[in-house]
Amino acid sequence: MSTPLLRLEGVGVTYGSGATALAALVGISLEISAGEVTLLLGPSGSGKTTLLQVMGCLLRPGQGRVVLDGRPLETLGAEALAALRLAHVGFVFQHYNLFPTLRAWENVAVALDLKQVPRNRQNAQAMHLLDKLGMGDRASHFPAELSGGQKQRVAIARALAGSPNLILADEPTAALDGKTGQGVVATLHDLAHRENCAVVIVSHDPRVEPFADRVLHLEDGRLTDDRRAAGNQA
Amino acid sequence: MTGPGIRTPLLGTSLLAWRNLSHDRARFIVTLIGVGFSVLLMGVELGLLVGFARTTSGLVDHSRADLWIAPAGTTNVDIAGRLDERRRFQALAVPGVATVGKLMLQFGFWKKPDGGNESVSLVGIELDSDKLQPWNLVEGRVADLQQQDAVIIDRLYADKLGVHAIGDTVEINSRRARIVGFTEGLRTFTQSPYVWMTHRNALVYPNYRPDQTTYLLVSLKPGADAGQVRRALRERLGRVDVWHRADFARQAQKYWLITTGAGSALLLSALLGLVVGIVIVGQTLYATTVDRLPEYATLRAIGAPAAYLNRVILKQAAISAAFGFGLGTLAVYVIVAITSYGNVAVIVPFWLVLVLAALTIFMCMFGALISIRRLVRIDPTSVFA
Numbered sequence: 001m002s003t004p005l006l007r008l009e010g011v012g013v014t015y016g017s018g019a020t021a022l023a024a025l026v027g028i029s030l031e032i033s034a035g036e037v038t039l040l041l042g043p044s045g046s047g048k049t050t051l052l053q054v055m056g057c058l059l060r061p062g063q064g065r066v067v068l069d070g071r072p073l074e075t076l077g078a079e080a081l082a083a084l085r086l087a088h089v090g091f092v093f094q095h096y097n098l099f100p101t102l103r104a105w106e107n108v109a110v111a112l113d114l115k116q117v118p119r120n121r122q123n124a125q126a127m128h129l130l131d132k133l134g135m136g137d138r139a140s141h142f143p144a145e146l147s148g149g150q151k152q153r154v155a156i157a158r159a160l161a162g163s164p165n166l167i168l169a170d171e172p173t174a175a176l177d178g179k180t181g182q183g184v185v186a187t188l189h190d191l192a193h194r195e196n197c198a199v200v201i202v203s204h205d206p207r208v209e210p211f212a213d214r215v216l217h218l219e220d221g222r223l224t225d226d227r228r229a230a231g232n233q234a
Numbered sequence: 235m236t237g238p239g240i241r242t243p244l245l246g247t248s249l250l251a252w253r254n255l256s257h258d259r260a261r262f263i264v265t266l267i268g269v270g271f272s273v274l275l276m277g278v279e280l281g282l283l284v285g286f287a288r289t290t291s292g293l294v295d296h297s298r299a300d301l302w303i304a305p306a307g308t309t310n311v312d313i314a315g316r317l318d319e320r321r322r323f324q325a326l327a328v329p330g331v332a333t334v335g336k337l338m339l340q341f342g343f344w345k346k347p348d349g350g351n352e353s354v355s356l357v358g359i360e361l362d363s364d365k366l367q368p369w370n371l372v373e374g375r376v377a378d379l380q381q382q383d384a385v386i387i388d389r390l391y392a393d394k395l396g397v398h399a400i401g402d403t404v405e406i407n408s409r410r411a412r413i414v415g416f417t418e419g420l421r422t423f424t425q426s427p428y429v430w431m432t433h434r435n436a437l438v439y440p441n442y443r444p445d446q447t448t449y450l451l452v453s454l455k456p457g458a459d460a461g462q463v464r465r466a467l468r469e470r471l472g473r474v475d476v477w478h479r480a481d482f483a484r485q486a487q488k489y490w491l492i493t494t495g496a497g498s499a500l501l502l503s504a505l506l507g508l509v510v511g512i513v514i515v516g517q518t519l520y521a522t523t524v525d526r527l528p529e530y531a532t533l534r535a536i537g538a539p540a541a542y543l544n545r546v547i548l549k550q551a552a553i554s555a556a557f558g559f560g561l562g563t564l565a566v567y568v569i570v571a572i573t574s575y576g577n578v579a580v581i582v583p584f585w586l587v588l589v590l591a592a593l594t595i596f597m598c599m600f601g602a603l604i605s606i607r608r609l610v611r612i613d614p615t616s617v618f619a
């Protein structure tokens with residue numbers, strides 16, 4: 001096994017302070033490697049989203065350290081964290097978070113623009129990514145003109161812009177029907193294996209499990225289970 | 235619908251900025267009207283200022299004299315005492331002086347053909363000299379002033395003075411005068427219209443002695459140093475003021491715009507226009523920004539530097555500035571066209587257009603600041619809410 005892409009050591013996150021302080025994450029240590037799909041399970045309020053934010057360099061934990069691609073995060077400021085996200089992380093959100101005024105391909109092109117892809121190549125690269133997700137023929141549609149599953153595919157195409165090595169998806173199937181949701185997860189699974197990137201999916205959806213290489217359980221902010229999936233489809 | 239392979243000319247921050255604006259058309263139109271109105275307000279007020287300034291110094295600006303010799307203590311070209319003609323010969327004796335002409339400028343009472351009086355400014359010129367002649371003559375000839383009682387006035391004031399055509403007769407200071415020509419666009423800030431006549435005729439109306447005049451207009455010999463001649467004239471003549479032409483023009487502008495308060499009133503209104511613009515742009519841009527906070531949070535979450543977000547806002551401001559400026563400038567020129575036939579002129583030279591453009595850019599960028607300040611505090615984790 002290669003060196004881990006992401007390492008968390010004794011990570012703790014506390015929201016608020018004093019009487020209202022709430023420990024959302026407690027003593028989390030784990031490693032995430034390229035080429036696998038990790039499924040993050042746990043009851044509502046157990047800290048899954050918080051953990052994803054820590055992994056995605058959106059939230060600096062109060063305790064412990066986070067090392068992404070060999071770089072410890074604790075000394076980085078907001079702009080440096082943003083730069084790290086831009087370079088390494090692709091996000092997929094429950095509510096897609098597409099830019100509603102931009103066409104499908106333009107949504108992807110903005111992410112490419114952020115990654116300094118030259119303007120004259122943005123259209124072609126965006127089209128390539130949309131094609132990969134089977135959305136090539138919808139490239140000129142606005143998000144409002146797409147179904148939920150189609151929107152999520154566009155969002156994944158956007159997350160893939162610039163080939164990040166860590167893809168973080170928070171409940172990517174929650175707003176989709178079972179079959180569509182499964183398709184989306186299958187796509188993420190394919191990506192992890194074909195492009196050798198690490199994929200972390202937060203989900204309540206049992207239909208996601210067959211696509212996971214590894215399953216983590218969170219409860220009250222603590223890691224209670226970490227196992228290799230037996231019957232994954234890889 | 236465009237095909238999948240289509241390119242839009244806009245990408246990145248420009249695309250986001252343009253779509254943010256054009257998506258909410260009503261608000262965009264409010265912004266443009268706000269900027270346009272503000273440009274109109276600033277343009278008209280500053281244009282009036284330029285118009286007034288040029289009006290107050292028109293006679294000086296149009297003279298072909300290097301130096302003006304004025305009675306001591308003269309503060310503006312329209313109001314002055316008298317000089318003795320012997321000053322002229324003293325001036326001619328000063329080294330560097332080529333020619334010296336006389337110019338009479340005094341107030342007079344104009345009695346309209348159908349009764350009623352108006353105050354006028356009598357301008358007595360020497361026809362055989364080019365030091366000062368009525369300009370923009372649209373009817374008659376300057377040479378016609380040679381005739382007995384002949385005067386030339388401006389079309390803008392024909393109604394006010396109760397005359398309509400060449401040949402109309404009136405009384406000035408109870409003496410007969412006859413219209414022989416019209417100029418167009420020669421305004422007076424004092425609202426006492428200029429009445430052009432020969433210096434000889436002009437002596438008669440205000441009862442000047444034949445050896446008196448108001449100003450002496452000096453032309454220099456080629457190569458003469460104006461500053462040196464000016465000092466020499468002051469020494470030689472004593473008890474007179476000697477002005478460089480441009481300085482005298484500036485002095486007249488300062489006198490009227492400051493003493494009448496017109497200058498500060500106009501500047502204040504222009505400033506008000508700027509403030510109105512900043513408020514409207516700031517307000518509408520901020521509303522758009524707040525509407526789109528989730529999108530800015532998404533951009534930040536996926537790794538956009540703060541500068542990228544700011545660029546979107548600034549480009550929105552720039553687009554608003556460009557379109558609003560176009561709209562406002564158009565309106566300003568409509569006003570300019572309309573007032574060119576009235577007795578208050580709004581004059582907008584090209585440099586003023588550049589000033590307006592700079593003010594518009596300042597206004598929009600300043601308006602963008604509140605939005606930028608809001609985005610500094612944006613929380614990228616809010617995208618998971």
Ligand SMILES: Nc1ncnc2c1ncn2[C@@H]1O[C@H](COP(=O)(O)OP(=O)(O)OP(=O)(O)O)[C@@H](O)[C@H]1O
Binds near residue numbers: 016024044045049050
């Ligand atoms: N910004 C915040 N401020 C204060 N408390 C927070 C904040 N975000 C999360 N929490 C709290 O931290 C705990 C963990 O929240 P988190 O969103 O990580 O849970 P989750 O496992 O993602 O839940 P769900 O399955 O409902 O999405 C919860 O008790 C939540 O109320």
Ligand SMILES: [Mg+2]
Binds near residue numbers: 048049
């Ligand atoms: Mg959650």
